[in-house]
Amino acid sequence: MGTVLEGAGAQVDIIQVGRGRADPSPERYDAVVVAGSLHGGRYQRALHRWVRRHAAALNEQPTAMISVCLGILQKDPKVWVDLDAKINLFLKETGWQSSVVKIVAGALLYTHYGWLKRWIMHRITRKAGVETDPTLDYIYTDWDDLRLFAEGFLRRPAVRAATMASSNGAGSKRTGSVQGSPVSRLAASQAARAAASSRS
Ligand SMILES: Cc1cc2nc3c(=O)[nH]c(=O)nc-3n(C[C@H](O)[C@H](O)[C@H](O)COP(=O)(O)O)c2cc1C
Numbered sequence: 446m447g448t449v450l451e452g453a454g455a456q457v458d459i460i461q462v463g464r465g466r467a468d469p470s471p472e473r474y475d476a477v478v479v480a481g482s483l484h485g486g487r488y489q490r491a492l493h494r495w496v497r498r499h500a501a502a503l504n505e506q507p508t509a510m511i512s513v514c515l516g517i518l519q520k521d522p523k524v525w526v527d528l529d530a531k532i533n534l535f536l537k538e539t540g541w542q543s544s545v546v547k548i549v550a551g552a553l554l555y556t557h558y559g560w561l562k563r564w565i566m567h568r569i570t571r572k573a574g575v576e577t578d579p580t581l582d583y584i585y586t587d588w589d590d591l592r593l594f595a596e597g598f599l600r601r602p603a604v605r606a607a608t609m610a611s612s613n614g615a616g617s618k619r620t621g622s623v624q625g626s627p628v629s630r631l632a633a634s635q636a637a638r639a640a641a642s643s644r645s
Contacts, residue, residue, distance in 0.1 A: 446478055446480045446511050446591065446595065446622050446624070447459030447478075447622035447624070449588070449591050449592050449595040450478065450595045450598075450599070450620055450622055452592065452595070453592065453595045453596045453599050454599065455595075455599055455619070455620040456619040456620065457619060457620050457621070457622050458474070458619050458620075458621050458622070459622045459624070460621065460622070460623050460624070461623075461624055462489075462491050462492055462494075462495040462623055462624075463489065463490070463491020463492065463494075463495070464491075468495065468498075469621060469623065470499070470502070471499050471502040471503050471506060471508075471621065472502050472506075473619075473621070474506070474619055474620060474621035475506070475507070475604065475607040475608045475611050475619065475620060476506060476507040476508065476509075476598070476599075476603075476604045476607060476608075476620050476621070477503060477506065477507075477508045477509075477620070477621040477622075477623060478508070478509045478510075478511060478598070478620065478621070478622045478623070479492065479496060479503075479508065479509070479510050479511070479541075479543070479623050479624070480510075480511035480513060480622065480623070480624040481493075481510075481511070481512065481513065481535075481624065482512075482513035482514065482551055483512065483513070483514040483515075483516070483528075483531060486531060487531075488512075488531075488535055492623070492624070493535065493538070493539060495623065496535075496539040496541050497538070497539040497540060497541075500539050500540035500541040501540075503541050503543075504540075504541060504542050506603075506607060507544050507598075507601060507603040507604045507607055508541070508543050508544050508545075509543060509544060509545045509546070509547065509594075509598050510532065510535075510536070510541075510543040510545070510546045510547070511547050511549055512528070512531075512532050512546065512547070512548045512549065513549050513550075513551040513586075514528060514548065514549075514550070514551060515550060515551055515553065515570070515573075515575075515585065516528050516573075517548050517549075517550050518550055518573070518575055518585060519573045519574065519575075520574075524573075528548060532546055532548075544601070544603065545598065545601075547591075547594050549586055549587075549590075549591060550585035550586055550587065551585065551586060552582065552583060552584045552585060552586065553566060553570065553577060553582065553583040553585070554582045554583075555567070555577070555578075555579045555580065555581060555582055555583075556580070556581070556582050557582070563579050564579075566579075567579040599620075604620075
């Protein structure tokens with residue numbers, strides 16, 4: 446998402462909370478995008494903790510929540526209702542009122558998983574009606590859709606007002622993209638590589 450925001454013209458800091466002692470303060474930014482992925486029905490614990498700790502500050506500024514998952518690939522309204530419930534639970538538990546929420550299909554990176562995780566993920570996806578080859582990696586993210594979302598977010602009046610206010614004041618701030626895990630970035634760079642290689 447950070448890469449996508451940069452592509453849309455924002456100055457972005459991409460921070461993985463829980464890595465080292467990363468505990469960025471939302472006040473340093475004009476806007477904050479929080480990206481977390483579902484693992485076993487929960488978002489990353491470090492992300493949960495960070496959002497809960499900074500909920501009051503986040504509620505004072507434009508924010509977006511990106512929920513990365515694979516459930517969205519299932520054409521089953523019950524699964525979508527469940528995904529919504531998981532987002533609502535995260536927001537309720539953390540006390541954060543995100544300005545916007547976006548659900549994004551993530552990746553199945555079989556070659557990065559150990560044998561047990563590979564086996565479990567293959568079983569789950571097959572049960573969900575998605576046929577995959579466990580020797581390959583799959584990126585389901587619709588990057589064009591995500592790019593449109595990022596551009597739309599940066600055009601939101603609240604984001605533009607915050608950017609304008611900080612550039613008129615004591616130095617311009619940046620957009621923070623806070624994520625719960627590194628793989629979404631990996632997926633972004635893989636997609637960028639794929640795009641680059643398809644051009645050559
Ligand atoms: C161990 C594991 C558990 C997962 N659990 C869920 C889940 O409960 N619901 C869902 O919709 N997606 C689930 N997913 C899909 C992930 O959200 C998706 O693969 C995402 O791209 C993972 O990104 P990350 O590796 O950057 O955290 C799971 C994936 C893995 C590997």
